[in-house]
Amino acid sequence: xxxxxxxxxxxxxxxxxxxxxxxxxxxxxxxxxxxxxxxxxxxxxxxxxxxxxxxxxxxxxxxxxxxxxxxxxxxxxxxxxxxxxxxxxxxxxxxxxxxxxxxxxxxxxxxxxxxxxxxxxxxxxxxxxxxxxxxxxxxxxxxxxxxxxxxxxxxxxxxxxxxxxxxxxxxxxxxxxxxxxxxxxxxxxxxxxxxxxxxxxxxxxxxxxxxxxxxxxxxxxxxxxxxxxxxxxxxxxxxxxxxxxxxxxxxxxxxxxxxxxxxxxxxxxx
Amino acid sequence: xxxxxxxxxxxxxxxxxxxxxxxxxxxxxxxxxxxxxxxxxxxxxxxxxxxxxxxxxxxxxxxxxxxxxxxxxxxxxxxxxxxxxxxxxxxxxxxxxxxxxxxxxxxxxxxxxxxxxxxxxxxxxxxxxxxxxxxxxxxxxxxxxxxxxxxxxxxxxxxxxxxxxxxxxxxxxxxxxxxxxxxxxxxxxxxxxxxxxxxxxxxxxxxxxxxxxxxxxxxxxxxxxxxxxxxxxxxxxxxxxxxxxxxxxxxxxxxxxxxxxxxxxxxxxx
Numbered sequence: 153x154x155x156x157x158x159x160x161x162x163x164x165x166x167x168x169x170x171x172x173x174x175x176x177x178x179x180x181x182x183x184x185x186x187x188x189x190x191x192x193x194x195x196x197x198x199x200x201x202x203x204x205x206x207x208x209x210x211x212x213x214x215x216x217x218x219x220x221x222x223x224x225x226x227x228x229x230x231x232x233x234x235x236x237x238x239x240x241x242x243x244x245x246x247x248x249x250x251x252x253x254x255x256x257x258x259x260x261x262x263x264x265x266x267x268x269x270x271x272x273x274x275x276x277x278x279x280x281x282x283x284x285x286x287x288x289x290x291x292x293x294x295x296x297x298x299x300x301x302x303x304x305x306x307x308x309x310x311x312x313x314x315x316x317x318x319x320x321x322x323x324x325x326x327x328x329x330x331x332x333x334x335x336x337x338x339x340x341x342x343x344x345x346x347x348x349x350x351x352x353x354x355x356x357x358x359x360x361x362x363x364x365x366x367x368x369x370x371x372x373x374x375x376x377x378x379x380x381x382x383x384x385x386x387x388x389x390x391x392x393x394x395x396x397x398x399x400x401x402x403x404x405x406x407x408x409x410x411x412x413x414x415x416x417x418x419x420x421x422x
Numbered sequence: 423x424x425x426x427x428x429x430x431x432x433x434x435x436x437x438x439x440x441x442x443x444x445x446x447x448x449x450x451x452x453x454x455x456x457x458x459x460x461x462x463x464x465x466x467x468x469x470x471x472x473x474x475x476x477x478x479x480x481x482x483x484x485x486x487x488x489x490x491x492x493x494x495x496x497x498x499x500x501x502x503x504x505x506x507x508x509x510x511x512x513x514x515x516x517x518x519x520x521x522x523x524x525x526x527x528x529x530x531x532x533x534x535x536x537x538x539x540x541x542x543x544x545x546x547x548x549x550x551x552x553x554x555x556x557x558x559x560x561x562x563x564x565x566x567x568x569x570x571x572x573x574x575x576x577x578x579x580x581x582x583x584x585x586x587x588x589x590x591x592x593x594x595x596x597x598x599x600x601x602x603x604x605x606x607x608x609x610x611x612x613x614x615x616x617x618x619x620x621x622x623x624x625x626x627x628x629x630x631x632x633x634x635x636x637x638x639x640x641x642x643x644x645x646x647x648x649x650x651x652x653x654x655x656x657x658x659x660x661x662x663x664x665x666x667x668x669x670x671x672x673x674x675x676x677x678x679x680x681x682x683x684x685x686x687x688x689x690x691x692x
Contacts, residue, residue, distance in 0.1 A: 174525070215525070246521075277567055300547075
């Protein structure tokens with residue numbers, strides 16, 4: 153999928169919402185537990201309910217991996233379902249992988265090849281040869297961690313040499329590895345004011361912004377500081393949408409939450 | 423497993439070798455391909471052949487994940503086999519995970535809970551709350567990336583503020599999160615002279631050292647600069663041992679390669 157195609161879909165849906173599929177088994181509505189694959193059944197209903205208001209879905213791989221082989225089945229089914237039913241939607245495998253070249257190549261095969269996700273999140277610590285194997289798939293994307301939304305982001309991401317913080321260094325150095333058509337960055341919403349500084353370094357790249365909803369970031373500020381002429385934002389919300397309700401109508405309530413976010417996004421799209 | 427138990431086993435086997443199970447399907451001996459689970463069959467024979475000379479095994483998770491659910495079955499079988507047959511051996515899930523707290527908790531469950539590995543490798547970029555969930559399993563370990571063995575290590579790990587490089591910062595800050603009984607560090611052998619500087623910061627912690635063998639690091643230098651009074655080293659070799667031969671005797675040749683390394687290690691153990 154190209155940046156142009158993502159932007160076209162944003163304009164059609166008047167939304168830059170990414171629905172995070174952090175599908176924690178313990179939080180599933182009780183009546184789903186008798187299904188053959190409760191995690192997939194939950195995801196399928198969430199996807200059907202929210203796809204009209206979302207341009208992307210982001211399965212968080214940890215929540216599948218913790219269920220072992222059954223979890224991998226749920227993950228594979230979920231991605232396949234989105235690709236078949238909603239081919240306009242961008243699918244992000246939130247995996248935060250990264251290893252030496254020959255190993256990253258295997259992770260790339262797992263997520264961009266076999267599972268056929270459109271993008272995978274990658275950690276930058278091991279540098280260029282840990283990232284570039286993910287960039288060799290045509291039409292697929294790396295979403296590199298720059299500034300994350302958690303408290304621990306302070307520990308190393310703000311490490312400052314010559315007035316340049318580590319996350320800024322990551323943004324500057326990694327730009328040479330890909331283009332704004334195959335490389336995005338994770339920038340957390342909990343520090344929305346930092347988006348202005350990020351935009352000064354990467355004006356054209358899409359940013360994946362976690363941290364609104366349960367983590368407390370402000371969508372208004374994210375739009376104000378982070379948007380560019382091609383929108384340039386995918387804003388993720390996970391728990392605040394998918395676990396808004398645990399009744400038999402959980403999917404309808406999730407859709408209502410997604411609509412709320414979409415309607416606010418529409419106002420920022422002008 | 424405690425540091426004391428690992429050291430006791432090092433003294434018994436006169437070895438601090440970790441055999442890396444980077445079991446790439448394309449490199450398997452042809453005659454194994456008809457087995458029900460060729461990857462596990464290969465691993466089982468490598469493990470049986472090399473366990474007398476090794477104190478640890480390190481499945482590289484990418485090489486399993488790229489085979490989807492079948493790969494997870496191979497990984498689970500491999501870890502279970504080692505735990506049952508060679509309970510003295512330390513099992514490292516080389517996964518390089520790390521995410522916000524509630525997500526790292528799920529990765530910890532996957533590797534230290536369900537798969538029952540003794541340790542998991544973790545990337546430091548997201549800071550404290552991305553690492554500590556892995557430290558809450560009694561008798562289990564985090565092995566945190568500090569200085570890796572690949573070319574890309576230069577991109578960010580040497581980023582220097584106030585005469586302190588990022589990898590040194592990672593070592594200093596992360597020491598507060600755990601102890602030398604649940605926290606080790608990855609330090610690559612391709613820069614063995616750096617081990618002296620690492621030891622000045624973390625004198626007591628075990629170091630997992632990749633990069634000898636196929637990646638060219640020197641075992642002699644690693645031992646000279648990295649060893650402490652409790653050995654403090656687990657030196658990994660993957661391809662140079664497990665793929666030394668592809669005939670029906672591949673496991674015997676692997677054992678010969680492991681013996682060579684073990685015998686050299688014995689001389690450094692004094």
